[in-house]
Amino acid sequence: METLNTILEVFFNAEIAVRVFPFLLRGLGMTLLLCALVIPLGLAGGLALAWAASLERRWLRVLCVVYVDFFRAFPPLVLLIFLFFGLPFAGIDLPSIAAVGIGFFLNASSYYGEIFRAGVESVPKGQWEAARSTGLTRFQTMTAVILPQATRNVLPDLIGNTLEVAKLTSIASVVALGELLHTARLAQSLVYNPTPIVMAAMLYLALFWPVVRLLSRLEHRNIARR
Amino acid sequence: MPLTGGVVRPLLELAGLRKSYGGLDVLKGVDLAVAPGELVFVIGPSGSGKSTLLRCCNRLEEPDGGTVIVDGENILASGVDLNRVRQKIGMVFQAFNLYPHMTALGNVTLALRKVQGMARAPAEAKARDALAAVGLADKQAAYPIQLSGGQQQRVAIARALALEPKIVLFDEPTSALDPELVGSVLAVMRELKAGGMTMVVVSHELAFARDAADRVVFMDGGRIVEQGPPAAIFGSPREARTRDFVAKLAERS
Numbered sequence: 103m104e105t106l107n108t109i110l111e112v113f114f115n116a117e118i119a120v121r122v123f124p125f126l127l128r129g130l131g132m133t134l135l136l137c138a139l140v141i142p143l144g145l146a147g148g149l150a151l152a153w154a155a156s157l158e159r160r161w162l163r164v165l166c167v168v169y170v171d172f173f174r175a176f177p178p179l180v181l182l183i184f185l186f187f188g189l190p191f192a193g194i195d196l197p198s199i200a201a202v203g204i205g206f207f208l209n210a211s212s213y214y215g216e217i218f219r220a221g222v223e224s225v226p227k228g229q230w231e232a233a234r235s236t237g238l239t240r241f242q243t244m245t246a247v248i249l250p251q252a253t254r255n256v257l258p259d260l261i262g263n264t265l266e267v268a269k270l271t272s273i274a275s276v277v278a279l280g281e282l283l284h285t286a287r288l289a290q291s292l293v294y295n296p297t298p299i300v301m302a303a304m305l306y307l308a309l310f311w312p313v314v315r316l317l318s319r320l321e322h323r324n325i326a327r328r
Numbered sequence: 329m330p331l332t333g334g335v336v337r338p339l340l341e342l343a344g345l346r347k348s349y350g351g352l353d354v355l356k357g358v359d360l361a362v363a364p365g366e367l368v369f370v371i372g373p374s375g376s377g378k379s380t381l382l383r384c385c386n387r388l389e390e391p392d393g394g395t396v397i398v399d400g401e402n403i404l405a406s407g408v409d410l411n412r413v414r415q416k417i418g419m420v421f422q423a424f425n426l427y428p429h430m431t432a433l434g435n436v437t438l439a440l441r442k443v444q445g446m447a448r449a450p451a452e453a454k455a456r457d458a459l460a461a462v463g464l465a466d467k468q469a470a471y472p473i474q475l476s477g478g479q480q481q482r483v484a485i486a487r488a489l490a491l492e493p494k495i496v497l498f499d500e501p502t503s504a505l506d507p508e509l510v511g512s513v514l515a516v517m518r519e520l521k522a523g524g525m526t527m528v529v530v531s532h533e534l535a536f537a538r539d540a541a542d543r544v545v546f547m548d549g550g551r552i553v554e555q556g557p558p559a560a561i562f563g564s565p566r567e568a569r570t571r572d573f574v575a576k577l578a579e580r581s
Contacts, residue, residue: 226423226425228421228423228425229425229427231388231419231421231425232419232421232425232426232427232484232487233427233438233439234388234414235386235388235414235417235418235419235488236414236415236418236438236439236443236487236488236491237411237412237414237415237439237443237491238411238438238439238442238443239411242442242443246438246442247427247438250429251427251428251429254429
């Protein structure tokens with residue numbers, strides 16, 4: 103009983119929880135804002151990569167492969183630290199939000215690019231031929247005919263990757279962007295108690311658990327469809 | 329502009345058409361002229377190049393040599409607006425290739441809206457007319473997966489016709505259909521023919537060729553071996569290869 107009380111006191115301190123909650127909410131707001139910035143950036147970059155890969159130009163394909171390989175192998179935290187703490191030595195001072203935007207664009211677009219490319223390749227060639235034979239341009243065919251089908255085919259992978267990107271926004275805390283993890287650590291150092299970290303974890307869970315549920319249902323549906 | 333007295337200019341004219349894939353010559357110099365309103369039927373063993381021939385006519389395959397003239401325009405010329413030219417050349421595929429994420433109406437409307445820039449209402453009106461013309465007025469809201477093979481192929485024909493092409497290319501339009509569904513597609517093609525449409529048909533439907541084709545072309549080994557009226561090709565072929573092939577076809581059907 104004594105131990106339980108101690109645990110509650112330390113990790114779930116109600117008084118501290120009430121005090122830091124508004125503060126953490128602001129951090130959560132920043133996390134959501136970051137998601138709203140880096141997910142569309144990554145998606146746009148991924149679509150551009152898939153488009154480039156679909157053009158039958160060897161050098162462009164090679165370039166895409168090199169890009170994708172490089173940024174999938176490069177640890178995103180290292181990338182972000184390089185952009186924010188490394189580049190200033192070359193006279194390039196990026197605001198933290200820009201460093202996060204660029205870092206996530208490079209990292210996320212390489213993953214999204216691979217997913218979209220697989221999706222585009224999953225659509226039968228006859229779809230291209232039918233659309234092109236009626237006079238649609240390559241681009242019109244891609245946007246109106248191929249991508250809607252491709253996206254549906256790889257939807258679980260897209261959502262899964264989006265979840266990874268959203269979770270990864272916590273690394274923005276190293277460049278002092280006031281997102282959820284950063285505010286929680288700040289609060290923890292102010293109150294000398296880990297309760298804010300536990301609360302942040304619970305907020306992350308509350309945010310992502312529904313997405314995980316959705317993903318799991320989609321994956322089961324896909325297995326059933328096969 | 330008649331070439332010689334009484335001869336109309338062909339709507340489709342292929343000359344010396346060549347195509348090879350990685351050293352394998354699929355078309356070895358094909359000459360073929362199709363007159364307006366003519367239905368030319370192309371037969372031949374698999375690998376004879378008949379599908380490739382058709383696909384070179386709208387440059388789904390890029391020919392390696394020769395000319396393709398459609399409605400007086402050399403479509404292999406540099407600087408030709410391929411997407412404009414393709415609207416004159418309808419194409420119907422063996423596997424239908426309908427867009428599965430769109431309704432029948434959406435399938436027919438897409439190119440009208442995107443390529444011809446029509447507004448939604450007139451495009452849909454035109455698409456409805458095209459669907460009615462192939463006997464599917466009541467299926468405009470159906471998705472491809474809800475339609476039979478025969479119905480899907482008729483939607484595909486409507487999709488090609490809505491653009492008001494000068495010529496329609498059929499690439500084995502009934503080969504993927506169950507036997508009882510073939511008739512509905514052939515009936516639509518007969519109506520098209522009666523309406524004066526110019527058509528090139530790659531197919532194995534002998535009975536249809538006999539009574540609907542103006543001319544039958546027999547291809548083998550990347551060349552046209554023999555051509556003539558259906559009665560001549562099926563009744564008294566001159567070439568041994570044609571005789572063998574026609575005999576095999578007749579056996580099968």
